[in-house]
Amino acid sequence: IMERIKNKDYHDKIMSAMEAAALIKDGMTIATSGFTPAGYPKAVPKALAERIKREGIDLKINLYTGASVGDELDGELARVGAIKKRLPYQTQSDCRNKINCGEIDYIDMHLSHVSDFVRYGFLSKIDIAIVEAIAITEEGYIIPSTSLGNTPAFIENAELVIIEINTRHPKELEGIHDVYQPLKPPNRIPIPVITPKDRIGETYIKVSPDKIKAIVISDIPDSVKEFPEIDEISQRMADNLIDFLENEVDNKRLPENLLPLQSGVGAVANAVLGGLVKSKFSGLSIYSEVIQDSVLDLIDSDKVNIASGSSLTLSPKGLERFYNNIAKYKDKIILRPQEISNSPEVIRRLGVISMNTAIEVDIYGDVNSTNIMGTKMMNGIGGSGDFTRNAYISIFTTPSTAKGGKISSIVPLVSHCDHTEHDVQVVITEQGVADLRGLSPKEKAKVIINNCAHPDYKDALLEYYSNEMNQCHISHKLNEALSWHYRFLSTGTMKK
Numbered sequence: 001i002m003e004r005i006k007n008k009d010y011h012d013k014i015m016s017a018m019e020a021a022a023l024i025k026d027g028m029t030i031a032t033s034g035f036t037p038a039g040y041p042k043a044v045p046k047a048l049a050e051r052i053k054r055e056g057i058d059l060k061i062n063l064y065t066g067a068s069v070g071d072e073l074d075g076e077l078a079r080v081g082a083i084k085k086r087l088p089y090q091t092q093s094d095c096r097n098k099i100n101c102g103e104i105d106y107i108d109m110h111l112s113h114v115s116d117f118v119r120y121g122f123l124s125k126i127d128i129a130i131v132e133a134i135a136i137t138e139e140g141y142i143i144p145s146t147s148l149g150n151t152p153a154f155i156e157n158a159e160l161v162i163i164e165i166n167t168r169h170p171k172e173l174e175g176i177h178d179v180y181q182p183l184k185p186p187n188r189i190p191i192p193v194i195t196p197k198d199r200i201g202e203t204y205i206k207v208s209p210d211k212i213k214a215i216v217i218s219d220i221p222d223s224v225k226e227f228p229e230i231d232e233i234s235q236r237m238a239d240n241l242i243d244f245l246e247n248e249v250d251n252k253r254l255p256e257n258l259l260p261l262q263s264g265v266g267a268v269a270n271a272v273l274g275g276l277v278k279s280k281f282s283g284l285s286i287y288s289e290v291i292q293d294s295v296l297d298l299i300d301s302d303k304v305n306i307a308s309g310s311s312l313t314l315s316p317k318g319l320e321r322f323y324n325n326i327a328k329y330k331d332k333i334i335l336r337p338q339e340i341s342n343s344p345e346v347i348r349r350l351g352v353i354s355m356n357t358a359i360e361v362d363i364y365g366d367v368n369s370t371n372i373m374g375t376k377m378m379n380g381i382g383g384s385g386d387f388t389r390n391a392y393i394s395i396f397t398t399p400s401t402a403k404g405g406k407i408s409s410i411v412p413l414v415s416h417c418d419h420t421e422h423d424v425q426v427v428i429t430e431q432g433v434a435d436l437r438g439l440s441p442k443e444k445a446k447v448i449i450n451n452c453a454h455p456d457y458k459d460a461l462l463e464y465y466s467n468e469m470n471q472c473h474i475s476h477k478l479n480e481a482l483s484w485h486y487r488f489l490s491t492g493t494m495k496k
């Protein structure tokens with residue numbers, strides 16, 4: 001272990017997870033490493049939950065992270081009632097349930113905003129940053145693990161820092177990170193990322209040594225789940241997406257090797273990106289936030305030359321594959337802070353093609369990515385807004401129905417809006433593609449219903465958008481607009 005902590009002054013800071021957890025007091029704001037769910041601290045939060053259970057104490061913290069984190073952090077702390085406020089993104093079921101019953105206050109934020117909000121003093125002061133690392137250099141700098149997230153800004157703005165050195169990750173991961181922190185306005189200068197492969201910072205995070213109060217050794221793995229097999233619906237969405245991109249190339253609106261690609265989280269996003277492996281495209285690049293298993297497939301098949309993101313969201317099998325070929329992948333993958341991976345400035349400059357998943361889309365192209373039936377938080381907006389608004393082409397995919405056909409994902413009016421019709425350019429379901437660019441809302445409605453809705457719901461949508469409605473610009477029958485959701489909640493199906 002001493003090989004991993006090269007600075008000898010730090011050796012007497014090594015302590016048990018339980019001793020480090022004792023530094024955390026009621027009412028504190030704790031900010032951690034971790035991004036969807038990679039590179040988050042595990043031993044200290046587990047020890048904290050154990051202490052709360054054992055001592056029966058009432059201890060609540062505000063918990064800030066990069067994005068979603070695993071059960072050892074969100075799950076353990078949610079179950080013992082230790083989270084008062086949570087931001088900016090989560091996917092853990094116990095945490096989600098407590099958000100939905102009002103026990104946890106949740107701030108669902110654009111991921112690119114978080115570091116700036118911390119830097120500008122818009123959020124409560126960070127008492128302790130807990131960060132997972134693979135090593136500490138001779139100079140006392142921190143080498144992060146499988147993600148970068150908000151870690152540099154959290155460390156810089158925290159009173160104290162606890163480091164979890166995770167020996168599960170090989171030391172060879174060093175060099176994959178590119179740490180760059182923008183200055184505060186009015187002194188901010190352009191972020192010098194001109195192509196996805198540009199390295200603009202350092203491979204470590206600088207920290208003032210007296211901030212580091214504890215170093216804990218752990219070997220708990222990240223808890224990224226295996227992806228389900230790609231099903232027929234996902235395959236058809238992937239095929240439709242690839243047809244759309246080929247058509248863009250044929251029409252000279254995209255170069256032959258496309259433009260940098262961003263792909264969201266989840267099974268659908270993984271399948272859609274995986275579909276590119278079998279496509280005719282090559283020389284591709286990725287400028288995204290999560291690097292999922294499908295990116296390794298794209299690198300292995302020589303389709304992708306460079307993948308830039310904020311985390312290695314690899315399944316256990318994917319991570320094993322990565323570690324077995326680390327030299328090869330390290331050449332082609334860069335991990336950046338999320339304010340850089342998701343920077344609107346960089347996304348707009350590079351011309352990123354964004355591909356995110358919708359929960360539901362309405363007939364004008366507004367997208368709900370977060371709240372089921374308008375009231376139950378699923379995960380959060382994550383980085384989908386950072387990319388969508390600034391993309392060269394913004395695409396949303398969704399199966400045309402959910403819950404075995406009882407829900408239409410194309411609805412008269414979204415029950416919650418994350419991405420407005422102004423931002424959403426292309427909608428893709430397994431039924432087809434709605435290219436909304438250059439269309440008025442009246443034109444959009446027809447294309448979305450005809451190309452994307454499931455046949456079981458098409459007539460009802462056309463009936464809703466019938467000629468009797470005053471089709472001026474955006475028209476709604478206000479007494480019917482959310483009746484589909486209401487019908488599902490009261491009868492178990494959106495079908496009449």
Ligand code: 0RQ
Nearest residue numbers: 067264265266267268357358359369379381382383384402
């Ligand atoms: O629920 O698990 O209870 O069956 O939503 O849906 O189809 O499995 O799709 O895993 O790809 O997730 C939008 C949630 C999709 C995700 C969302 C129900 C469905 C299922 C999941 P069950 P699927 P996925 C980059 C970008 C926002 C953040 C984002 C997400 C569950 O992609 O969180 O884009 N996106 N970040 O049954 C009721 C509908 C439904 C529905 C789906 N219309 N009505 N339930 N479901 N559609 C990453 C980061 O930001 C870090």
